[in-house]
Amino acid sequence: MRFARLSLVLLFAAGLGLAAETEYEQASDFTLKDVTGASVTLDSLLEVGPVYMECWDLPCVNCIAELDALMPVYDSLKERGLQIVALSVDKPSDEARVKAFVKSKKWPYICLLDAQNEVKKAYGIIIKPTAYLINQKGEIVYTHIGYKKGDEKKIAAEFLKWLPETPVEEIPAEEDK
């Protein structure tokens, strides 16, 4: 029994030790459908590069303004592996409206549907817009809450900290393999 207790203490310490080594909060993996119906996982996105994930919904004017404002930033940095995820937390009954809205906006992002709010809850998102920059180790290295005009410059500066200097080759999507 003594050995068992010691083992348990070691297990706990190992867990804490490993957790303590991490400077940043670890992002939870998820599997969601995008607006085209394709399954997307966070892990598969991180294979390509860092991910900036913004939580938005149709009534959130500031969320939409931020996603609009990030389009030129994305265009200039996508070659270096940046991926932007627009995470819609609208209700399932609004799915048709979300799809039409996203298409009319011509957002070049990965537009995911989190109708059950699973990701919203797992990430503890309280305010919209809330966005997380997740590095390729799966760590949340930057959080941006709210949006006002000009914030995109601050966000772009954060992107540059976590992007490689040279462009990365895009990893083919699972369905193309």
Added chain:
Amino acid sequence: MTGRALRLACLLAVAGSLAYGANLTIQGVNRAEFWAYRDNWATHAEDKMDLNLKYGDLNGGLGLFLFEPSQPWTAAKKPVRLFDYTLAYSPKQLEVLYGKFFQTFGKGLTLRAYSDDDFRHYKSLHGLRGTAHLPYSTDVVLLGARLRDLFFQEGTYKLMNATDTTDQVLGADLSSRPFEWSGLGARYVRVNRDSTKDVTAKAFTELYGGNVAAAFGPFDLYGEACQRLGTKAGFPGGRDKGLGYYLSATAAFSGYSVVGEYMDYDRIGFPTGVYHWNDPPTPIKSGVALNRGEDEKGFGVIATATPWGTLYLEGDYGRLYKHKDPNSGVVEWEGKSRYSLGDAWTFEAKFNHMVQQNVELHVLSRGTDRPTVHVNYLVGEHTLAFEGEYDFVTEKRDDSPLDPDQEYHESALTLSYGYGAALLFTVGWQYVDKKLDIRYAGEQSWPMFEVVWSITERNVLRARVGAERGGYTCSGGVCRLESPFNGAKLQLISRF
């Protein structure tokens, strides 16, 4: 377990932990609230905590929900104390989960269990679920679970299915995208026993459903159907059939979009009674529904345009009515425009027209015309916002024989000042120009003051003092009569 086996298990666990190198991560959200009512100094404390634990491919969840109203308690108003857990093993492309979860099949015609924090409505499933993520974006879900419907109404939480006599829900769902332009789905849900009083030998409800989707360039089409096979209540029992359809078509071009929806639901609600576990969409933008899944037919159209970057236009029209009762129905249309002037100003003007017939209890008809304006001014870290609405209301009631026809005006004004994302002060005032004893207990004015302070990125404190008008509110087709409130509310949301 013998000591030897325990030792071995511990060794394996330690070795596994070190070799795997997985981190234990714990994340969670806590919402704590305290309400004090001015009239009788009654209080209400509420806490909802959700913890997520992740260790490699193992995921765990703990949920705590406490609702503590001050005494005297009644049959309707009493404490609610719930503890939930979830344990899931989810290696790549697979998940096996035991405990509490939420699940929607398709658009919700066959099954929709969800949580709506804003509306304080939690429809959860408790049991076992297996999910497989296969190639071609194919997902297979199998579940067997019991249901729980927790709903905030008339100032208290109610377990809507407290007297539920049904068995566990069994469900299966398959959804796939064999080609990039297509989507397919099939699903089955079964609940044994509609009611203990049902005399049918095989008393159960079954729902079969399927959907197809297609996308061609700017066009998207979606269709879903559901058939319900239930049992008729009472003698001599027998089988009862229901059918439901949902269709949507969208067209989207650069800056422009149109969405059309059509729905026809006839006796697909399950189980029967005040709560349903399927939850089909409503075309009414403000979320009003008539008779969820039992007897509804309607359509909705929404068009949006952004002719240039600074201007946004939206028009909506929705209509919903019952097959069997032509005197029940809802018609709503809305026009909205938003214009940004430079970096500092945003103007929004909206006009909403709605007629509801036999939707709200004792209200034969209620018509509202609601113009709204919203102005936002931003300079540096400072934001000023003003919102005002003025409703023209005509109402006909059957419980006010002396004055069944009523015409009055409701207005609401809010003025907010925000400093960055950290502080937001709001002063609000709601007013009605006629004394309405039934609807608002004779009250006419409801002033309030609110502060929202984002203490840190992870902690938001909201304090509100004053009065709220209450009234009939809806979200996603679920409606309730919100009780008026006068007093103080304190809310702390923490993420960790």
